[in-house]
Amino acid sequence: MEDKRSFWSVFYEQLASLKFTIFILFALAATSLVGTLLPQGGSQEEIVARYGAAMAKIIDMLGLADLYHAGWFRLLLLLLGVNLIVCTMERLPKTLKLLRYRDRTVEPEKLLKLASHAEMKTSFTWDQVRPVLERIVSETIGPVRRVEMPSGDGAYAAVAEKGRWSLLMVYVVHLSVLVVLLGALTGSVFGFKAFMNIAEGESTDEAEPPSGNGVFQLPFQVRLDKFDVSFYEGGMPKDYRSDVTIIDGGREALKGSVRVNDPLTYNGVTFYQASYGSVLKQAEIEIQNTQSGAVYKLTLPFKEMVDIPETQSKIMAMHYEEDFSGFGPAIVLVVFDEGAKPAVSRVLVNHPDFHGNQFQNYRVRVLRTEQSRYTGLQVKRDPGVWIVWCGFITMILGIGAAYWMGSRKVWVWASTGAGKGGVRIVVAGRADKDTFAFEQIFEDLCEQLRTELKAEDANAAADGAPKAGSRKNGQEIR
Amino acid sequence: MNSSLLLSIVTFGYLLSAIFYLSGVVFQRKPLLAAGGVCGLATLLLQTAALGRRWMESYALGYGHAPFANLYESLVFGAWAITCIYLVLERRLKQRSLGFFPLLIAFMAMAYASFSPEVDSKIQPLVPALKSNWLIAHVVTCFLGYAAFAVSCGISITYLLRDSKLSNPNPSGFMAMIPEPRRLDELNHQMVLFGFLWLSVGIITGSVWANSAWGTYWSWDPKETWSLITWLVYAALLHSRSLKGWRGRRVAKLSILGFTCVLFTYFGVNFLLSGLHSYGAK
Numbered sequence: 200m201e202d203k204r205s206f207w208s209v210f211y212e213q214l215a216s217l218k219f220t221i222f223i224l225f226a227l228a229a230t231s232l233v234g235t236l237l238p239q240g241g242s243q244e245e246i247v248a249r250y251g252a253a254m255a256k257i258i259d260m261l262g263l264a265d266l267y268h269a270g271w272f273r274l275l276l277l278l279l280g281v282n283l284i285v286c287t288m289e290r291l292p293k294t295l296k297l298l299r300y301r302d303r304t305v306e307p308e309k310l311l312k313l314a315s316h317a318e319m320k321t322s323f324t325w326d327q328v329r330p331v332l333e334r335i336v337s338e339t340i341g342p343v344r345r346v347e348m349p350s351g352d353g354a355y356a357a358v359a360e361k362g363r364w365s366l367l368m369v370y371v372v373h374l375s376v377l378v379v380l381l382g383a384l385t386g387s388v389f390g391f392k393a394f395m396n397i398a399e400g401e402s403t404d405e406a407e408p409p410s411g412n413g414v415f416q417l418p419f420q421v422r423l424d425k426f427d428v429s430f431y432e433g434g435m436p437k438d439y440r441s442d443v444t445i446i447d448g449g450r451e452a453l454k455g456s457v458r459v460n461d462p463l464t465y466n467g468v469t470f471y472q473a474s475y476g477s478v479l480k481q482a483e484i485e486i487q488n489t490q491s492g493a494v495y496k497l498t499l500p501f502k503e504m505v506d507i508p509e510t511q512s513k514i515m516a517m518h519y520e521e522d523f524s525g526f527g528p529a530i531v532l533v534v535f536d537e538g539a540k541p542a543v544s545r546v547l548v549n550h551p552d553f554h555g556n557q558f559q560n561y562r563v564r565v566l567r568t569e570q571s572r573y574t575g576l577q578v579k580r581d582p583g584v585w586i587v588w589c590g591f592i593t594m595i596l597g598i599g600a601a602y603w604m605g606s607r608k609v610w611v612w613a614s615t616g617a618g619k620g621g622v623r624i625v626v627a628g629r630a631d632k633d634t635f636a637f638e639q640i641f642e643d644l645c646e647q648l649r650t651e652l653k654a655e656d657a658n659a660a661a662d663g664a665p666k667a668g669s670r671k672n673g674q675e676i677r
Numbered sequence: 678m679n680s681s682l683l684l685s686i687v688t689f690g691y692l693l694s695a696i697f698y699l700s701g702v703v704f705q706r707k708p709l710l711a712a713g714g715v716c717g718l719a720t721l722l723l724q725t726a727a728l729g730r731r732w733m734e735s736y737a738l739g740y741g742h743a744p745f746a747n748l749y750e751s752l753v754f755g756a757w758a759i760t761c762i763y764l765v766l767e768r769r770l771k772q773r774s775l776g777f778f779p780l781l782i783a784f785m786a787m788a789y790a791s792f793s794p795e796v797d798s799k800i801q802p803l804v805p806a807l808k809s810n811w812l813i814a815h816v817v818t819c820f821l822g823y824a825a826f827a828v829s830c831g832i833s834i835t836y837l838l839r840d841s842k843l844s845n846p847n848p849s850g851f852m853a854m855i856p857e858p859r860r861l862d863e864l865n866h867q868m869v870l871f872g873f874l875w876l877s878v879g880i881i882t883g884s885v886w887a888n889s890a891w892g893t894y895w896s897w898d899p900k901e902t903w904s905l906i907t908w909l910v911y912a913a914l915l916h917s918r919s920l921k922g923w924r925g926r927r928v929a930k931l932s933i934l935g936f937t938c939v940l941f942t943y944f945g946v947n948f949l950l951s952g953l954h955s956y957g958a959k
Contacts, residue, residue, distance in 0.1 A: 231905055
């Protein structure tokens with residue numbers, strides 16, 4: 200029992216440690232790097248062809264081909280989240296305590312140990328000194344708060360402080376990371392992503408999920424009325440636009456256009472212009488029987504069977520490729536003979552003499568093709584996106600505040616007793632960041648005090664080289 | 678005088694400024710450092726004018742877009758951002774001895790943009806994917822981040838050189854004008870935090886933009902992934918400063934590693950990996 204508890208406490212301590220944070224950050228960086236070197240989302244065949252069977256097996260086992268969606272990668276993200284939460288639980292109470300902290304006493308001896316400090320004497324009376332002192336300190340740092348000293352020796356003590364709240368910014372940034380992760384999780388659980396190709400004039404409610412398996416059914420139909428692509432004079436693409444109509448429950452619910460950078464949303468489902476292409480409507484071909492020399496002209500509507508004259512065979516334009524291996528468009532023809540396996544051949548449209556333009560004992564020539572455009576739309580619903588946006592805004596505000604805000608504090612102690620050679624003043628300060636800038640500010644503050652109070656350094660000899668000696672312990676004192 | 682000619686002059690201006698800064702440190706002559714600063718500022722103003730001119734020229738060609746649309750324009754803007762951030766730092770610190778590395782990097786970016794046959798300096802129209810108000814926000818914020826990291830990398834190299842002479846608290850020769858290591862370390866931290874802020878904003882604007890252009894705010898495209906890797910490395914750096922014994926040399930080395938990631942995000946992804954950002958390669 201005793202052992203078990205100590206194991207868990209050690210485990211918890213490890214989870215809450217900064218070393219673990221840094222380990223997770225580097226582990227995420229390194230694994231993400233691997234994912235950019237290996238092609239992601241490819242098929243098993245491609246991987247085998249590229250890396251060999253043995254390597255492919257390892258890649259498959261570790262899920263490296265779809266690394267960012269692999270279980271162990273998500274586990275790393277989860278560990279980052281757990282580390283953030285545990286660290287916050289460990290440290291936030293201490294920070295809150297620090298935020299509520301009020302100085303109850305100010306001891307001049309302790310002030311003199313801070314990195315930035317000064318001790319001076321003035322012959323002015325305390326009544327003259329106090330307004331000047333408080334004005335200068337509050338102008339430089341912020342409102343001056345008097346510390347009532349319990350000792351009752353009549354000494355005056357006060358603190359001025361700025362930006363204590365900036366201590367919380369680190370928690371704001373960490374919270375924002377958790378919010379972004381939560382938004383991403385929400386999106387992947389309650390949202391969907393799919394892809395649809397629609398030819399001009401056609402409508403569909405089917406989309407293909409990224410896995411490539413199965414069909415995603417939308418609750419409404421999408422019709423592509425027109426797809427338009429325009430080019431600049433130099434040939435670079437200028438605009439892609441799909442004019443679509445949403446048909447919901449049999450009636451036209453929404454007409455609109457989808458452009459790159461300008462998506463269309465209907466009922467929480469958003470359509471994005473992703474790709475485009477051409478499909479074959481019909482092809483006119485000429486076939487010549489190489490034995491008899493007879494020539495026939497055929498019109499092949501896409502994916503419809505057509506009889507080959509004077510035979511029992513049928514032919515079909517099965518598939519259209521816009522560019523086959525750099526040879527331009529090609530049509531895949533399939534010939535069906537009774538009792539035989541269908542024969543497939545690929546015919547190049549722009550190369551009539553290509554030796555492969557044939558099937559059985561026929562030469563084929565493509566006379567004309569009629570195409571229609573299709574558009575490729577990315578379809579998405581992501582209810583988590585607003586959570587992610589909130590996380591993003593919080594993150595920017597948090598990091599920005601952490602950069603521009605910092606806490607600064609100045610302590611003042613003064614002996615008010617008159618007639619003992621004037622008033623002795625001790626000033627000290629501390630900043631949690633940008634300490635060199637603060638040193639300058641502090642120096643300016645002391646200089647202003649010296650000028651206005653006609654004060655002299657009380658310990659001129661000891662303070663003669665304040666920087667060399669005092670900087671060493673500057674980091675440890677909080 | 679068109680913008681290309683102005684930008685060629687800018688290239689040499691940065692080279693001259695870098696030489697001034699280096700010789701100022703080597704010969705321990707403050708006037709040379711001041712000359713570096715003046716030369717850098719004059720060149721920066723000239724470059725600002727050139728960028729404005731290029732913007733106008735794109736309108737004259739009928740394209741009308743901010744000069745952030747291809748590799749050439751981003752390199753030029755990168756050089757501008759580095760010099761700008763460094764000069765602001767120099768003004769704030771009243772410390773001129775750190776100018777060599779930033780100006781050298783700015784010069785190299787300009788020289789690569791101007792003289793490499795791989796980089797096309799023509800003003801091109803925007804492809805549909807880039808036609809968005811997010812273009813300016815995304816590019817400007819990313820490059821502010823990259824530039825801060827470049828300056829931080831320069832400070833880190835200086836730190837490592839300076840720190841190797843730590844046994845001598847008042848080093849002579851080259852290092853006499855360089856601030857003490859602890860100060861360099863703190864400067865480095867501020868620069869990294871500044872860069873981290875802008876890199877975060879850059880990734881976020883890119884992500885919001887991607888969501889409206891491609892339908893997903895994060896698609897693990899190589900560019901996105903590498904910017905995340907960069908972000909993670911700098912996040913680790915910022916955390917490691919709180920670990921015992923990690924300040925100083927290790928942080929300086931991490932900053933150099935981080936800038937290597939920036940360079941890979943910028944060049945490596947364009948040239949070696951393919952993805953949605955490939956239009957940045959020409």
